[in-house]
Amino acid sequence: MGKYRFGPWAILSACSLSLVACSADGGEGSVVSPAANDSRGTEQVPPEKPVRETVACPTGRVPIDATSLAFDGERGHVAMGDAASLALEQFTLEGWVRRDGFGVPHAAGEGGPSLVPIAGRGSGNYVLGFAEDGELAADFENEEGVHHTVLGKTDISLGQWHHLAASYDGTTWRLFVDGRLDAELVAKTTPRTSGAQSFAVGSMLDASGTPTGFLKGAVDEVRLWDHARSASEIAASMYRRAARGSGLVGRWAFDEKDRGAPDSAGTNHGSIAAGAAFVRDGAILDLGFPPALRGTPSVDGRRATLDVKVDDPDSAAFSASFYVREVTAGEDFTIVVLPDTQYYSRYPEYSKYYYDQTKWIMDNAAAYNIVGVIHNGDVVDQVNVESQWQVADKAMKTLETKSARFPEGMPYGVGAGNHDQDPFGTAGGTVKYNQYFGTSRFQGRSYFGGTYSANKTDENWVTFSGGGLDFVLVDLQYSSKAREAAVLNWTKNVFAQHPNAFGIVNSHHILNADASFGAAGKSIYDAVKTTSNVQLLTCGHISAESKRSDQYGGRTIHSMLADYQSRANGGGGYLRIWEFSPKNGELTVRTYSPTANKFETDANSQFTLKVDLSGAGNASFKSVAKLDLADASGVRTNVDGLAPGKNYEWYATVTDCAHVVSSPVYRFSTK
Incomplete structure (x- = not known):
């Protein structure tokens, strides 16, 4: 078929x-x-x-109502004990997994990789899990203590079920995502089977049986085979239950009706710990393959033909x-970007520009349908001068004015600039910044998502909505060099956790005046370009205006620099107004000074970009x-009977x- x-x-x-x-x-x-x-x-x-x-x-x-076992990412797991019969040198470990969050990673044995575990035997024999950047990974340690780790290529989306598998044939590791080969690694060695090794799902168990590392998500139909299965075998059977089978040495269905986690293929029955519970959502098995859809519209005048092709091998x-x-057009909305405010905070005669900016935002929130604000950083000029922070605090508090429309104030995000760091330009030196714009300031505000480091907003993310579309903004502090892999992986995970939101990255230095990427900007772009939803990068730092548009994987990612600090009066209060038009799939950028009541209209200050606003709109x-x-x-x-000259979604x-x-x-x- x-x-x-x-x-x-x-x-x-x-x-x-x-x-x-x-x-x-x-x-x-x-x-x-x-x-x-x-x-x-x-x-x-x-x-x-x-x-x-x-x-x-x-x-x-x-x-049917399928069930699965969900894990809280804090302590939930299933322990199968020492499970000597599961000590394998060749194997296939597979199951259905729904990844719901970051979980808690743990090193797979001494010197091993940091993984969020899905299932495995100890931390040395074999383990299947997620790398810190969200891809599938598997690891084993040989008898000489050398780890062999295979890393997948596919970001595993959050909130969706995927069939995940790892096999080892004595020579080569292979990873499979939804029945397709994702990665492989030649190891040519034998996994260590000696020592105290306990099998578990949702965690790794150390030599004493203590769980380490925790999965946040759900698991269904976990199977362990004593040989490496082929890609065709995995793909053909992943939608079927397999209580028995040649070479099947362990199988845990995680069906609520079983009242536990029995091993239908052996005697390694599981004990479900607190933090793991059955949920009425799971893999749909023994009912064939789901259909796959592809669609295209064709329009002839006021008639549209909506055409979907269905591909289903068994129905x-x-x-x-x-x-x-x-x-x-009534769905249009606006985001306002505040470039570097450092001189407004430093010089009393310029502070009015900062105050006028935030006052204008609130006064015009209805007229422009403003839904959020982004501050590019360099909130102050001299990090240890208290009076400068007090000016910034007063200006930004205007955005926090509560109203019927904004019961928590206007949603906004701030990225720390180099002038907000102490020692000057040193990442992490943000004590003063966090005193004024730390987690305590945003506590209780539902739009504030979270931070990379506990109790520090050096890297943070916020959400807001416009025109029926959700936005996720990640704020990253200034760095003079490429950002650390851990920070970039966290950034990607934030966007992965909100796959249907419009993604924006705000970091103090991304572009140079000639629109080339700075070191930090290049690392940020290279990380987020592989996500499915990031469309905009915004920055300040260099007193100039520039922009660039890059294509990756059929998507366009726009990067913009705006900073006016070298102009008269510390910048004259110019800010950026981003006007989104879901009707036209466009973002129009305007540059405006509330104090001067003046727009700049040159090509670098006013322009229109094509953006994907599919799904936006309140209708x-x-x-x-x-x-x-x-x-x-x-x-x-x-x-x-469609109206002429209109835009529709279907x-x-x-x-x-x-x-x-x-x-x-x-x-x-x-x-």
Whole structure:
């Protein structure tokens, strides 16, 4: 069975964009709630939460409520004891895993890598887990004490189920993600099986049986084989239960009905510790493969044909639903960026510019629909002069004014500049900065996400929303050199934890005046370019304006520098106004001084960038068509009566009874 497409008989005549739901015969049908990705679905989760539909199931299929075991990332784990029968020199360890957070990493044995464990025997025989940057990893130690670690290439997304596996055939490590080879490493040695080694899921157990390192997420259908399985074997069986099998030496289903963690393939039954509990969400097994969707719109005047191709190797019966909404100009919103304020804080005669900036933001929050503020750093000029911090404190407190619209004040994030560090320009020397802009200032503000270092906002992240779209802003302190791998991995993880949010990085120095990357900026860009949602990088530090746009993996990432400190009056109060237009998929940048009431309009100060604002907008998606089919070969529907010259978004959901998957959100414009 392969890719299919409906013939003309299956084209729906949907109602006009009063958006009444239509059934196959053109009459009014039931409105179906939009569905997000199945655990193995397509790329993008639609903006509304899934609701499983009741459909006529194909023969032999029934909807099920799958369960799994969830771990709190603090103490939860399952211990199987010494498990001498699981001491293996060749093996395949596999299971379904939903990664929900960072977890707690731990070194896999002396001199071994730091991993967040999924499962394994001790910290020396073998362990499967996550590297600190979120990729899959596996490790074993040989009898000589040398560790052999294989690192995956795929960032494992948070909140979604993935089938993960590691195999070792006596020569080569291999990692598999969702049935596909992800990485391999030639080791040509034998894993150590001697010594006290206890098998566990959700943690590693040391020689005394004490858990070290903890998974935050859920696990389902963990299996251990006494040989290296091939890629085809792993892919063919990952959607099936396997209570028995040739070479299967351990299998833990983690089904709530089993009342524990019994080993259906052996005698190594698990003991579930506090911090691990069953949840009604798990891998959907023994009901075939989920469908995969690909869609394209075609527009002819005021009619749009929405076309989804369905690829499912084991089913041809589906229920499909389409959802459409108009993206209007009324969804526009604004973010304000404050470049270096150091001289406004230092010189009393310039402080009015800082005060005018934050006052203008609050006075115009409604008119411009301002939803958040970014400070590029260098809050002050002389870090140890108390009066400068007091000016900054007073200016920024204006943003914290509470109102009906902003009950916690205007959401904002600040990145520490080199002038905010002591000794001058030294990362981590931020005692004074944290006294005024540390965690205590943001305590209780729901938009403040967290920090890299406990009780220090040197690196932090915040959230805000505009036009129905969520934003995640990561603030990184100044560095004169490439940022540390640990900080960059943390940054990537923050964005990975919010895969459907629009990502922005704010760091004091990213670009130079000629739009080339500085050392820190290059390291930041190289790290975040592999994420799926970072689109903007913003900075100050160098008194100039510059910008650049880079392409990576089919995406565009824009970087912008704005700093006016070398101008008259310490910069004259110029700030950046970012105006987002979901209707047009654009960001227009303007440069403005509230004190002078003046815009700069040269090409470096005012320009428009294309950005992906899919999913933005407060208008709800409306169901325009639903079809139950006994022989699905794709889905197509026409939407008539669209307004000319408008922008619309749409997506489709398909269920084969066992699985619910969704296409990405697509955008089209009428003529």
